[in-house]
Amino acid sequence: MRVVYGRLAHARGFGDSPPEENGSRFMGFARFSRRFFSSQANRAAYSFITTPIFYVNAAPHIGHLYTAVLGDAAHRWSQLAGATPTIFTTGTDEHGLKIQKRLFDTAEISSTDYVRTTENRxxxxxxxxxxxxxxxxxxxxxxxxxxxxxxxxxxxxxxxxxxxxxxxxxxxxxxxxxxxxxxxxxxxxxxxxxxxxxxxxxxxxxxxxxxxxxxxxxxxxxxxxxxxxxxxxxxxxxxxxxxxxxxxxxxxxxxxxDALVNYLTVSITPSQISHNSQTHRHDNGTEICGSVWPATNQIVGKDILKFHAVYWPAFLMAAGLPLPRRIVSHAHWTIGKSKITQKSVWLPRQMQTSPTPWVTYSRGSVPRDSTPGDPDSNFTPSCSPRSRGRIFTVPPSVERVKKTSH
Structure with a gap:
């Protein structure tokens, strides 16, 4: 299955609502991305979107996928909007490399760079x-x-x-x-x-x-x-x-x-980390010449907001480097109102044995059913793309968008 863009307005099998109600309240990739990533003040000729480096030492769950799905939505929207270049980075520590990479490959996360903490660079x-x-x-x-x-x-x-x-x-x-x-x-x-x-x-x-x-x-x-x-x-x-x-x-x-510096690893050379680095100032802020730093959008969970919005800007100020244009903080997914953690892992077997409906669900329903800010979003069996025996289907209008986007 290839990328699903646009509004899955007539998608069936989500939650308790009939298809027409799902269509009226649906927020798919395009709508989500327009709302949070394409304001005039934040628009730049290029798009550089990041997720944190993930530390995965248990079975993957929807919480691991969530941040990447939001980043993927913004990245694909930037491509459609004509940004050049469009960069989307993610990564993991060495312990979680195989687990995380397999999950992201299954979900067709469109990252352009994948950072490992042990890489020489x-x-x-x-x-x-x-x-x-x-x-x-x-x-x-x-x-x-x-x-x-x-x-x-x-x-x-x-x-x-x-x-x-x-x-x-x-x-x-x-x-x-x-x-x-x-x-x-x-x-x-x-x-x-x-x-x-x-x-x-x-x-x-x-x-x-x-x-x-x-x-x-x-x-x-x-x-x-x-x-x-x-x-x-x-x-x-x-x-x-x-x-x-x-x-x-x-x-x-x-x-x-260590982890925060990964954003520089993928965007500038070590020699450019200096108070003497040449910068270019324009209407959207300051850039380091010959690089794509700063990031246009850094997507993080609310549990690590302090690291990204207090410590990270302070580190950058101390190094004389530009600050990210925008930090987008999202809420958590919960199960029974409790945060999904390493002790409450939930990844359906279908995600591994029959991934197509789950990939489609993650692209369409995660941005719709979740809230980037507070409060948290509760994941229940009714969120499943196969809930109540109904099968998720992709409407012809979406298939047309898919074909014209490649």
Missing amino acids: HVDTVHKFWNVLREGDHIYKGQYEGWYSVPDETFLSPSQATDGTEPGTKVSVETGHAVEWSSEENYMFRLSSFRDRLLEWIDSRPYPVIPESSRQRVRHWLLHETNSDLSVSRPRSRLHWGVPVPNDSSQTIYVWL
Whole structure:
């Protein structure tokens, strides 16, 4: 099966609504993409869309596919709109490579680049980025003491941890994951030095973070959680895998700094990561000459918004690089109102044995039935493309669009 574009207005077999109701309220790829990715203020001659690097260590589920489907929608819309070039990147850590790649291939995700965290080009870019931050005195060695969440791979302030259900335990306020007290010598990033510039950026128009509920969350974090500096490394004895700190084999670069730099790995050369890089300024912002950075749209889940809308812009400011044009934050898919996680994996067997209806469903119904902002979208058996025994069919109008698009 090839790409499905446009409005699947007469698609059958979705949820409890009759076909005509589905048609009237349907938001397929074109409508979704026009709403979130094609505003005049955000339009550029090129299109560079990113998803995060995914860390997949369990069976894949719709939550893994969701971000990629949104990125795929925006990428295909940009192609139809005539953007040149159109770039769409995604990736994974080495542990999840085969699992994730197989899922994306099945769903026909149209990425133009797929980043692996162990590729030499990525390690070289991470090292160059680190050295630029260090040479600019934005990184220093210091003592970190505080809470750390292993599942979230993030450091927490005292206000971000609360008492757990078990006596003597602490959990993350935001995710509910258990946290542990950490006291170690790490490299620190001067996050507090960028607080005012970040606040100015988040309030600039056109707003760089959408939807508005997500922008307000970022603003709250900037006001209340950027008064201290950020640990950007861990002792190698505690974090064996990952990119080592240049000239200090006892430390490993913080996984999120490593992961965020993948966006530069696919868009510029290490030599262009410099305060002396030539830039070109135009109506849509500033670009690095000879590259496609900055990204036009970076699509992320709301659970990693802080990394992308607080830490990432601060890192870029410190390196003297342009900031992404727009960060699009989406809500979660849930099962029974609980977030789909590695412990609540759900991927129908049909997705593996008979993928065609599921691929079509993911292209049409995921952008329709989900909400890019809050609240979360609940996945139930009635969401299935084969729910209630009805089979999903592609109408002739969509087949015509498919043929004329290739």
